[in-house]
Amino acid sequence: xxxxxxxxxxxxxxxxxxxxxxSTPHGEIKTPAFIFCxxxxxxxxxxxxxxxxxxxxxxxxxxxxxxxxxGSELIAKHGGLHKFIGWNGPMLTDSxxxxxxxxxxxxxxxxxxxxxxxxxxxxxxxNINEEGALFKSYIDGSTHILSPEKSIQVQxxxxxxxxxxxxxxxxxxxxxxxxxxxxxxxxRWSLRSINAFNSKIIYKPSYGSAGKQExxxxxxxxxxxxxxxxxxxxxxxxxxTFGIAIGGSLGSNKEEMKDxxxxxxxxxxxxxxxxxxxxxxxxxxxxxVADGIDTFDCVSPTRIARxxxxxxxxxxxxxxxxxxxxxxxxxxxxxxxxxYTCKNFTLAYLYHLFSAQELLGLQxxxxxxxxxxxxxxxxxRNSINNNNFNNAKKNWLNS
Amino acid sequence: xxxxxxxxxxxxxxxxxxxxxxSTPHGEIKTPAFIFCxxxxxxxxxxxxxxxxxxxxxxxxxxxxxxxxxGSELIAKHGGLHKFIGWNGPMLTDSxxxxxxxxxxxxxxxxxxxxxxxxxxxxxxxNINEEGALFKSYIDGSTHILSPEKSIQVQxxxxxxxxxxxxxxxxxxxxxxxxxxxxxxxxRWSLRSINAFNSKIIYKPSYGSAGKQExxxxxxxxxxxxxxxxxxxxxxxxxxTFGIAIGGSLGSNKEEMKDxxxxxxxxxxxxxxxxxxxxxxxxxxxxxVADGIDTFDCVSPTRIARxxxxxxxxxxxxxxxxxxxxxxxxxxxxxxxxxYTCKNFTLAYLYHLFSAQELLGLQxxxxxxxxxxxxxxxxxRNSINNNNFNNAKKNWLNS
Numbered sequence: 142x143x144x145x146x147x148x149x150x151x152x153x154x155x156x157x158x159x160x161x162x163x164s165t166p167h168g169e170i171k172t173p174a175f176i177f178c179x180x181x182x183x184x185x186x187x188x189x190x191x192x193x194x195x196x197x198x199x200x201x202x203x204x205x206x207x208x209x210x211x212g213s214e215l216i217a218k219h220g221g222l223h224k225f226i227g228w229n230g231p232m233l234t235d236s237x238x239x240x241x242x243x244x245x246x247x248x249x250x251x252x253x254x255x256x257x258x259x260x261x262x263x264x265x266x267x268n269i270n271e272e273g274a275l276f277k278s279y280i281d282g283s284t285h286i287l288s289p290e291k292s293i294q295v296q297x298x299x300x301x302x303x304x305x306x307x308x309x310x311x312x313x314x315x316x317x318x319x320x321x322x323x324x325x326x327x328x329r330w331s332l333r334s335i336n337a338f339n340s341k342i343i344y345k346p347s348y349g350s351a352g353k354q355e356x357x358x359x360x361x362x363x364x365x366x367x368x369x370x371x372x373x374x375x376x377x378x379x380x381x382t383f384g385i386a387i388g389g390s391l392g393s394n395k396e397e398m399k400d401x402x403x404x405x406x407x408x409x410x411x412x413x414x415x416x417x418x419x420x421x422x423x424x425x426x427x428x429x430v431a432d433g434i435d436t437f438d439c440v441s442p443t444r445i446a447r448x449x450x451x452x453x454x455x456x457x458x459x460x461x462x463x464x465x466x467x468x469x470x471x472x473x474x475x476x477x478x479x480x481y482t483c484k485n486f487t488l489a490y491l492y493h494l495f496s497a498q499e500l501l502g503l504q505x506x507x508x509x510x511x512x513x514x515x516x517x518x519x520x521x522r523n524s525i526n527n528n529n530f531n532n533a534k535k536n537w538l539n540s
Numbered sequence: 541x542x543x544x545x546x547x548x549x550x551x552x553x554x555x556x557x558x559x560x561x562x563s564t565p566h567g568e569i570k571t572p573a574f575i576f577c578x579x580x581x582x583x584x585x586x587x588x589x590x591x592x593x594x595x596x597x598x599x600x601x602x603x604x605x606x607x608x609x610x611g612s613e614l615i616a617k618h619g620g621l622h623k624f625i626g627w628n629g630p631m632l633t634d635s636x637x638x639x640x641x642x643x644x645x646x647x648x649x650x651x652x653x654x655x656x657x658x659x660x661x662x663x664x665x666x667n668i669n670e671e672g673a674l675f676k677s678y679i680d681g682s683t684h685i686l687s688p689e690k691s692i693q694v695q696x697x698x699x700x701x702x703x704x705x706x707x708x709x710x711x712x713x714x715x716x717x718x719x720x721x722x723x724x725x726x727x728r729w730s731l732r733s734i735n736a737f738n739s740k741i742i743y744k745p746s747y748g749s750a751g752k753q754e755x756x757x758x759x760x761x762x763x764x765x766x767x768x769x770x771x772x773x774x775x776x777x778x779x780x781t782f783g784i785a786i787g788g789s790l791g792s793n794k795e796e797m798k799d800x801x802x803x804x805x806x807x808x809x810x811x812x813x814x815x816x817x818x819x820x821x822x823x824x825x826x827x828x829v830a831d832g833i834d835t836f837d838c839v840s841p842t843r844i845a846r847x848x849x850x851x852x853x854x855x856x857x858x859x860x861x862x863x864x865x866x867x868x869x870x871x872x873x874x875x876x877x878x879x880y881t882c883k884n885f886t887l888a889y890l891y892h893l894f895s896a897q898e899l900l901g902l903q904x905x906x907x908x909x910x911x912x913x914x915x916x917x918x919x920x921r922n923s924i925n926n927n928n929f930n931n932a933k934k935n936w937l938n939s
Binding site for chain 2: 181182183184185186187188190206210211215218219225226227468469471481485486487489490492493494496497499500501502503504505
């Protein structure tokens with residue numbers, strides 16, 4: 142029996158939405174699924190035990206952060222990330238490319254989603270060339286090189302089930318020539334990542350790495366469809382990885398983003414699970430599931446919780462618990478929600494916690510938002526399996 | 541059957557240590573027991589669910605903080621503190637006196653324990669007279685009066701199982717004349733507190749208060765044994781409350797504190813459960829249990845967790861997880877500890893969480909320290925029940 146398998150369970154008649162199962166040595170992921178960010182080997186203000194109790198299937202950590210602090214060798218000595226962070230389910234690590242270039246170019250996350258650039262972001266990227274990226278540590282200013290080989294070595298040490306090829310994530314504000322040049326380099330880096338992945342020299346299971354891992358490639362090309370087409374050809378014809386991720390800039394607004402994702406995913410077929418990098422808005426997720434996306438990740442559900450926002454159904458999407466209108470409200474966030482927070486606490490209590498700056502408020506909202514996202518994905522899966530996807534989507538948005 | 545009962549289960553031969561059961565409408569408390577502080581209606585960075593899972597028997601909240609934010613009427617509308625904070629076990633509220641005078645005189649907490657006064661504490665106490673205390677809110681500067689009647693009214697609204705009479709907690713740096721004057725006023729305030737407690741006018745169950753409550757009186761007298769003696773006489777002969785707490789200044793050093801607690805508790809007998817206010821050091825707890833103390837409270841176990849310290853057995857008492865010597869240590873805090881943190885995480889991981897400023901570090905250490913304190917109290921109870929108290933104490937301190 143294979144350690145990793147991907148199988149499609151049900152398809153819909155009038156969209157590309159599909160359910161499937163990604164099987165890993167650490168258990169199955171029912172797709173479509175959401176991947177929560179444990180960026181620095183920790184879900185922010187939340188235990189992995191509670192993540193599990195709230196139906197979380199898979200979490201991810203970041204190569205860039207962990208290679209700087211605490212260092213991947215220490216994690217390897219623990220037997221890998223799973224043991225380090227007390228999570229026995231499936232995990233993914235990114236390649237580190239996104240963070241380096243994000244910190245280098247300004248905020249790529251903002252760029253990808255078409256938001257304004259913050260001018261005060263400290264640039265730590267020193268140089269990109271064929272070899273890789275030279276950057277300064279945001280912790281102590283020391284210089285480091287991240288190359289395809291180094292990224293794979295670090296990800297081998299970390300031992301997540303799924304690891305990503307090393308890429309440059311181009312921001313929106315670069316021109317087509319740069320996007321093309323960068324894409325071709327990222328393709329060459331993919332080949333080097335795959336070689337490194339297959340090299341027994343780089344893979345040192347003596348470190349105690351969890352061992353069995355599979356690769357995701359990344360489709361580049363920014364907002365240029367001819368480049369996307371070329372990257373799709375490369376990623377599906379010239380290399381063969383377990384999964385495929387859609388990366389790079391997705392445009393400056395939601396329409397552009399939806400157009401690019403729709404164009405790209407429509408050409409990816411069913412042979413591999415498809416991951417969309419960095420997207421977490423529930424309403425967008427309904428759209429992208431319809432395009433055939435199987436997994437999503439984003440810091441948003443846990444980040445907005447720490448800023449006092451609870452996810453809710455409907456076009457509104459979220460409510461801000463710091464709003465004084467909730468001060469005396471004896472209802473929960475959502476009367477129908479079955480999460481610990483909604484079953485036990487009122488809006489007035491949550492308002493109080495944020496007013497009194499009690500850290501418990503962050504935990505309780507994180508709990509709700511994690512449960513909410515997992516419940517969203519479950520409703521999506523159920524609707525696909527019951528061939529009721531479009532109705533379920535309409536009901537959700539009109540809740 | 542009575543709603544509240546106190547019964548002693550086992551006594552020791554060579555000390556005043558005893559086990560007992562305090563029965564409340566929200567369940568039993570096996571004594572000796574530790575009471576954790578949910579000061580502003582929240583355990584800091586910890587859910588009441590996890591407190592329960594870590595064997596917590598009873599928690600307390602603070603009248604002073606809650607009357608200012610969010611206001612006791614809002615909590616009454618929830619049906620009391622138990623429902624507001626999602627805790628179905630026994631609860632206690634203090635009378636508010638300690639905080640007002642602590643913020644007024646400087647840091648009473650430091651004074652009681654003989655630590656140096658911080659000069660930059662903002663004084664918010666405006667005036668104390670026979671009626672009560674006039675103070676400024678630390679939140680918005682508004683002025684408030686807290687009197688025995690007001691304190692009991694607020695505590696009725698909060699609806700904890702046990703409530704305290706209103707008192708002035710005198711600091712160490714006041715003279716005997718002031719301590720005596722203050723003690724006599726606190727005694728008069730006790731009588732007014734009891735009258736208020738028995739008054740149907742002040743008790744408004746229509747607010748939705750949890751209803752059934754019992755009172756603890758407080759023994760004053762500072763470091764002066766003749767005053768302590770007088771307060772003991774008053775509290776045991778002239779009034780009759782369910783429980784008795786030992787309050788006021790306990791001296792400027794541990795020896796003085798132990799002498800005063802020993803003197804006071806030795807005269808309190810077995811008729812009522814005895815609570816020692818504000819003491820949480822495990823090694824002190826062994827000593828004070830030997831003096832016949834039944835319950836303790838202190839912010840210390842959860843506060844030091846947030847500053848990176850884990851409680852450990854032995855005279856050392858705690859270790860600082862921020863110490864770089866733990867950076868690569870693959871052991872847990874305590875190999876024999878059965879808490880979630882020790883069963884799942886290494887010192888290196890906890891060091892990483894504090895280095896990376898991950899809030900999860902606060903939660904995981906709070907988890908350990910709460911489990912630790914509850915386990916300490918259980919070991920103490922078991923040793924008393926097995927008539928092995930002195931040996932168990934010796935073993936603990938030499939661990």
